[in-house]
Amino acid sequence: MGDNYVLRLIVAGASPNSTRAIANIKEICEAHLKDRYTLEIIDIYQQTALAKEQAIVALPLLVKRAPLPERKLIGDLSQTAKVLKILGLTG
Amino acid sequence: MARRIHQPTNTIAKTPTGIAGLDEITEGGLPKGRSTLICGTPGVGKTLFGLEFILRGAMDFKEPGVIISFEERPEDLETNMASLGFDLKKLQKSGAIVIDHVHVERSEYEETGEYDLEGLFIRLNHAIDTIGATRVMLDTIENLFAGLTNEGILRAELRRLFGWLKSKGVTTVITAEKGEGTLTRQGLEEYVSDCVILLDHRVINQLSTRRLRVIKYRGSIHGTNEYPFLIDEDGISVLPITSLQLNNEVSSQRVSSGVQALDVMLGKKGFFRGSSILVSGTAGTGKTSLAATFANASCKRRERCLYFAFEESPQQIIRNMRSIGMDLQAHVDAGLLQFHASRPTLYGLEMHLVSIHKKIKTFKPKTVILDPITNLITAGLLSEVKSILVRLIDFLQAEGITVLFTALNLNNMFNEQTDEGVSSLVDAWITIRDIEIDGERNRGLYIIKSRGMKHSNQIRELVITDEGVNLEDVYLGPDGILTGSARIAHQLAEQSIKRTNKATNGKNK
Structure with a gap:
């Protein structure tokens, strides 16, 4: 068993990028982090002030809040190998 | 706004x-x-x-x-x-x-x-x-x-x-x-x-x-x-450089040059308001004194004057003019006269123009003096200086401001060009030349042109006294043109002749 993962995915409504990103992260989590992750999905349209607070420019944005170090990934997370590597889920 | x-x-x-x-x-x-x-x-x-x-x-x-x-x-x-x-x-x-x-x-x-x-x-x-x-x-x-x-x-x-x-x-x-x-x-x-x-x-x-x-x-x-x-x-x-549209309103009002005898030469009334005046001359002929006199006259009419000095500092000009009986400091204190001294090489010509523009816009003077424009050549080429002056004159005329430029002539062909460059643009052109006779150097002033008015074609002698600038008639006698001490001698001789004549006339009566 590895560390417990805390992930936050920020998307913009139901855009194609958002939908793809949500599907991709769920798939990755289920495959590699079963039962040891929390995934929070935020729709930026519901919390517009957050954009400035978090200095958000590009979306979708995935933030790995735990385990440290914090990492930020932008994009629809379709490059699975890269995502896994950054999240520390390979080898 | x-x-x-x-x-x-x-x-x-x-x-x-x-x-x-x-x-x-x-x-x-x-x-x-x-x-x-x-x-x-x-x-x-x-x-x-x-x-x-x-x-x-x-x-x-x-x-x-x-x-x-x-x-x-x-x-x-x-x-x-x-x-x-x-x-x-x-x-x-x-x-x-x-x-x-x-x-x-x-x-x-x-x-x-x-x-x-x-x-x-x-x-x-x-x-x-x-x-x-x-x-x-x-x-x-x-x-x-x-x-x-x-x-x-x-x-x-x-x-x-x-x-x-x-x-x-x-x-x-x-x-x-x-x-x-x-x-x-x-x-x-x-x-x-x-x-x-x-x-x-x-x-x-x-x-x-x-x-x-x-x-x-x-x-x-x-x-x-x-x-x-x-x-x-x-x-x-x-700075918007408007093309010379040549449709500015003109004034037929006249302004005094500050020298009564010069006004007389200029159809008895002086320059046109809103006109551009060029005073050229060789070194030490009293261009700045003439310019300062004009500034002084403007201030005495309670009209604001902006003086751009490219050669001397304001303090220097004020001190020098005090020596010929002009108190420019009083006008400065009264807010009628403003000096702006800058080295021509401080920035490019264009910048000079922009800064002149700006200062004119803020101070809103009736009279502007640029002393001397020749120095601007150190900041740019001759052709550029000309184009700058065209634009400046254009702008000033549109605003109805009277402007007086001074320009230095060297005794060679080089700087004559400045005159030529600007002379076609200015409304009045006064030049002061050295007249060297009998081991003396005297200043001869004449009006080369003065648009729209009858003006004297005679050479006058420019004298700078403790009381300011003045013009004396040049004596044209059998010995030719008389200036300086020769003129004074001639004047004295004439006076004594008159006196003798008077005395003789009295006796005869």
Whole structure:
């Protein structure tokens, strides 16, 4: 068993990028982090002030809040190998 | 703001920038509800330009503005603009402006597929809606290309952004750095095509001048020249160089030159108000004294006079003029006379013109003195000096200001050119020459031309006394022209003859 993962995915409504990103992260989590992750999905349209607070420019944005170090990934997370590597889920 | 803005009704709506001079060039300002691209080399003043558009909008036109800075942090902007007298903090508090710093640090993010810049849109939208902004500035949006790698996405998103801004109805200013052979590094001009303004910074003969050019302005006529602009403690001032239209109103009112005998030579009344006068002469012939006398006369009429000195310091002029019985200090104290002394090499000619313009606009004088224009040649080429003077004379005539230039003639052909260059433009040309006779050097003054009035064609002797400048009739006797001590001797001789005659006449009676 590895560390417990805390992930936050920020998307913009139901855009194609958002939908793809949500599907991709769920798939990755289920495959590699079963039962040891929390995934929070935020729709930026519901919390517009957050954009400035978090200095958000590009979306979708995935933030790995735990385990440290914090990492930020932008994009629809379709490059699975890269995502896994950054999240520390390979080898 | 009272400014001459000529706005034809059949062109597109415009948003005044409030930047001195720019609204004249663009015939009213930037295209309303559209985007304007400001491009130029580093350090040319792009950011300042954009900021001034937003701040003047917020302060003078009650149009709130949003500043999205992709480069400088808000704190830095606050400090930078404070030096120009803008209080960004206060404006932010009062809801007149919003500043958002958008920065993407490449090392912080990993790109893992398709993305968009919706975050930026949301921030921009949020900022615009919070204060009801009608003006937006995007300061160097190209910086995004440094933070994000997917150029394809960025380009598509920028195109979407500019379209979105247009649909939002805000007037936008976008700054961008000039690229090699292109207007901007990332070719933004492809997306922003309503209005493009290029700023340029050139160094010629070690003197730097900033220039502005409106490259493109869809749906509107605009000035196409390069206009010099100045950044000083009041922000940006652009100098519109109006072409000589030659339709200025003229005055038939006359102003005294300050020397009674000279007024007499000029059809008994002096110069025309709003005319341009050139006083040329060799070194030490009293050009400055004549100019100062004119300034003095203007102040005595309670008319403001602006004196640009390119050779001597104001203190020096005041001291020197005191020695010939003129108290210029009193006029300075009374606020009627203002001196501006600067070295011609302080900045380029264009800048001199801009600064002269600006000072005239603020002081609103009736009389302007430039002493001497010859020195300006050290700051530029002869042809440039001429073009500057043409523009200056044009401007002064439009404002109805009387101007007096002094020019130094050397006793060779070189500087005669200055005369020739300007002489066709000026309304009156007075020249002072040395007359060397009998081991004496005396000053002979004559009027080469004086448009629109009968003037004397005689040479007079210019004498500078403790009481000021005066003209004496030159004696034309059997021995030729008499000046200086020869004249005095002749005068005395004549007087004694008269006296003798009188005495003889008396006896005969």
